[in-house]
Amino acid sequence: MMSSIPSAGDTPNPEGGLDHSTVSHLLGVAAEPAVRPADALAIRLGGEEGREWACRILESTPVEGLEAHDLIQGPTDLDQLKQLHRLGKKRFHDAESNDDRHSGLLWYLIAIAAAMIDHETELSSQPRSEVIDAILIVADSLPEDWRCRLEMVDQ
Amino acid sequence: MAKPEQKKDAFPATQMEWIHERMDAGKEGRREVASHLMDVYAEPLRIYLLGSSFRSAGEPEELINGFFANRLSRDDYLDGWRASDKRLRRWLINGLIFYIKEEFRRRKKSGTPISPELEADLEDSGDHYRAFDQAWAASIVRRAMSEAGQICQKEGLAEHWDIFIRHHVQQQPYAACCRDHNVDTARAAVMARTAAARFREAICRQLSLDGADESSFNDELAGLRSLLQ
Structure with missing residues (x-):
């Protein structure tokens, strides 16, 4: 059963190392609630269905004249990013469904990331490290081209 | 039909529906459920038996195989579970203990003596539940790790x-985990958080x-963590 666990380099197979203490610790990890909106969004993006949902959302931006491939490839227009940031924030706060809320947060974070990467501008007043963490946790669950683009926020 | 672990379109709360659906689907569906139960519960039952006084009752594998063959061949066994509103693991450990009692009765009838300690142990279900739940907890963690991996x-x-395993299982600090992956410690922590979310979902499915x-x-x-303290 455990032979299929992917591990890199010289990581030992953990099968033999699950004593009571480790099992308890891992159950504790599983019990930590994903209360942060970025974690909830990342969970929404997980799996086949989540990927499909992301692709549908990311197909077209809510800002007129701003194409998805502009956001992926850059460079971007800062005014359009500010507009995307505002619209994402509004959608997040006014959402009537979880998916609306998630899509609002997704555009909000993408706008912040693109502004950091292309313009070295911070659109959010939140601490930079927290914002980067949120972007990266969401980036991990996005399709490859979006993931690569958003990961640049940390480089 | 796909096995429940592979149902990626379902949230954890719907996983039990797979078992109910298959049970309602006739003989073939019930065979799938039986196969699933043996796949999931044989290991924790075996670990439980190895650590219990029943290890003297016979080879754990033989006892478990006998138990599954005896009970799961009966349609009313799983119907009884559905009507009981009990957790599957509680139903199965109760079933295994009853099965062992039946075995002991058979042996007694054929003249094989049973030690008084063993007979007394059969009556103390609390300890059995605790020991089995510990084995089951380790089992679902292993299965969830396999699935999340x-x-x-x-x-x-x-x-x-890999970073998740290094940090949470091997207890390496993020500063060490990140070296092989060419990321800084903050990024390593975020990466582990992403993997932890997959692990959490897998545990919830279990x-x-x-x-x-x-x-x-x-x-x-x-509750499971308190059993492991």
């Missing part, structure tokens, strides 16, 4: 999973397959 691999998150409601997952996890 495969999902991470499939989603291109193998490095995230709990759901045992019959836990989504609303009770945290209580269930807290």
Whole structure:
């Protein structure tokens, strides 16, 4: 059963190392609630269905004249990013469904990331490290081209 | 039909529905459920038997195989579980203990003596539940690790999973985990968080397959952790 666990380099197979203490610790990890909106969004993006949902959302931006491939490839227009940031924030706060809320947060974070990467501008007043963490946790669950683009926020 | 672990379109709370659907689908569906139960519960039952006084009753594998063959061949066994509103693992450990009692009765009738200690042990179900739940907890963690590891691999998150294992299982600090992956410690922590989310979902699927409601997952996890202290 455990032979299929992917591990890199010289990581030992953990099968033999699950004593009571480790099992308890891992159950504790599983019990930590994903209360942060970025974690909830990342969970929404997980799996086949989540990927499909992301692709549908990311197909077209809510800002007129701003194409998805502009956001992926850059460079971007800062005014359009500010507009995307505002619209994402509004959608997040006014959402009537979880998916609306998630899509609002997704555009909000993408706008912040693109502004950091292309313009070295911070659109959010939140601490930079927290914002980067949120972007990266969401980036991990996005399709490859979006993931690569958003990961640049940390480089 | 796909096995429940592979049902990626379902949230954890719906996992038990797979068992009910298959049970309602006739003989073939019930065979799938039986196969699933043996796949999931044989290991914790075996570990439980190895650590119990029943290890003197015979080879654990033989006892478990005998138990599954005896009970799961009867349609009313799983119907009884559905009517009982009990967790699957509680139903199965009760069933195994009853099965062992039946075996002992058979042996007594044929003139093989049973030690008084062993007979007394059969009456003390609390200790059996605790020991089995410990084995089951380790089993669902292993299964969830296997499942989450495969999902991470499939989603291109193998490095995230590796950092998760190094940090949470091997207890390496992020500063050490990140070296092989060319990321800084903050990024390593975020990567582990992503993998932890996959692990959390996998654990929830395991709990759901045992019959836990989504609303009770945290209580269930807290209960299992307290057994392991």
